[in-house]
Amino acid sequence: MQRRQLLTRALASASIAALPTLGRAAPSGKPLKIGFVYSGPVSDVGWSFQHDLGRRMVEKEFGKQVETVFVESVPEGPDAERVIRQLASDGCGMVFTTSFGFMDPTVRVAADFPQVAFEHCSGYKTAANVGVYQTRFYEGAYLLGTIAGRVTKTNTLGYVAPFPIPEVIRNLDAFVLGARSVNPKVTAKVVWINSWYDPVRERDAAQALINQGVDTLYQNTDSPAIVQLAESKGLYAFGQDSDMSRFGPRAHLTGNVLNWGVYYVHKVRQKLAGQWKPEDTKWGMKEGIVQLAPFSKQLPRDVAEQVEKQRAAIVAGQFHPFTGPVKDQAGKQRLAAGQTLPESELWTMKWYVDGIVGQQP
Structure with a gap:
């Protein structure tokens, strides 16, 4: 207990x-x-x-x-x-x-x-x-995805998830949309652990993803165990909620941070x-509640510059991560080109975007 x-x-x-x-x-x-x-x-x-x-x-x-x-x-x-x-x-x-x-x-x-x-x-x-x-945590998740899509060598990303609620699915979808916007070959695999904070389960889930060919890890869980594992394996990872760079100086590229x-x-x-x-x-980012952790020196300069441009566009209201064309996992078009997901659907999201492997629990 x-x-x-x-x-x-x-x-x-x-x-x-x-x-x-x-x-x-x-x-x-x-x-x-x-x-x-x-x-x-x-x-x-x-x-x-x-x-x-x-x-x-x-x-x-x-x-x-x-x-x-x-x-x-x-x-x-x-x-x-x-x-x-x-x-x-x-x-x-x-x-x-x-x-x-x-x-x-x-x-x-x-x-x-x-x-x-x-x-x-x-x-x-x-x-x-x-x-x-x-x-609007999904704003940061999308930007992390654009980095993941550029740095992955296996084109296989991993996501350690706690519970299948709209907040978590929304972040996962945004991450994958960001990755596929720069690298359409990317797919993402997910492991659900049914806990917000459980370092042992988080590490085991990350290891299971690594065993399936994942080389870049993201999480919606709370401990630094995943970043630490990525550091030990020579892989990349993104922290969540706070700056976890000290737990993986080489692995941690940046993170989705909440103020x-x-x-x-x-x-x-x-x-x-x-x-x-x-x-x-x-x-979200406009109000300063969603932020990115400092960029790692491992991150190529051109990638960092592109992320900063997109972040500025989000803050200015010129770009929304859930802008079409967007298809779901079954291939159904959810958003036409230029269309933005309505707020009512955004906050009740229960569907996977195209590129996610596996089914929801």
């Missing part, structure tokens, strides 16, 4: 006598208590680690106006509801729940604490006091000003 730890960072000595009312600023002199719920350990060097960096940005930005607490390694089941409920009961006026599987528990708890502002990451269910936020702090500071500022409201927020 994973160890759970509750760590409180108190930034003011005064205790919270009353919860702040939803939509109003906290009483003068009373810090806003904010809770964060993580699916993995903050030491994962991935998803939860990046969320915790965002929490620390909130502390730095607002100082004594806030008090933050977090709970790590919370399973996406009954334990999640108990943890979320406890944070609300303990005086949190704002709670961020940071994984898809926390969606229903968040909504249930929110109904019992209408004065608390809840923010859920990666979900789609909102309520009067529940907002949701996601990232959650820009969003957390934005929403906490709203709350402190009495202007918070539930929203469905989807930020």
Whole structure:
């Protein structure tokens, strides 16, 4: 059983006598208590680690106006509801729940604490006091794909995936679209491990892909095990969520990095000003929440320059990774030339693009 730890960072000595009312600023002199719920350990060097960096940005930005607490390694089941409920009961006026599987528990708890502002990451269910936020992570995944398509020698890419939810499939599809945009011969193989963070499974999955001829690895999981394996095998890899270059200085070409702090500071500022409201927020490279890790010296200059041009086009709104022509795995045309995938389909994506080998679980 994973160890759970509750760590409180108190930034003011005064205790919270009353919860702040939803939509109003906290009483003068009373810090806003904010809770964060993580699916993995903050030491994962991935998803939860990046969320915790965002929490620390909130502390730095607002100082004594806030008090933050977090709970790590919370399973996406009954334990999640108990943890979320406890944070609300303990005086949190704002709670961020940071994984898809926390969606229903968040909504249930929110109904019992209408004065608390809840923010859920990666979900789609909102309520009067529940907002949701996601990232356009697929923008970075597409750019990584363009690199993979240029550096692969076997034309076979590998993807280690956690759960078959739209967020993960969307990133996989974008990665393959990017790769095939520069190298139509590329195919991609996938191994699903049914876990966000499991270094042993992640490494085993990557090894299985290598055994099938994969020479360039990407992941939607949280540990650096895949980058470390690629380093030991003389292959290439891309980190996910945070900069994992120190775990594979030669293997790690760049990575898809999330800066959650820009969003957390934005929403906490709203709350402190009495202007918070539930929203469905989807930020990407333009807003600075999706970033790329520094390019490796192994990356050819012309490849790096092309990636920078495409990144600039994405930021400027001049290019969208899901722009046709796009076919699915069965050969059906999903997007005609010049057509962009509608938002409603983008966020509910459950189909593979052409070039992915194997079936979904």
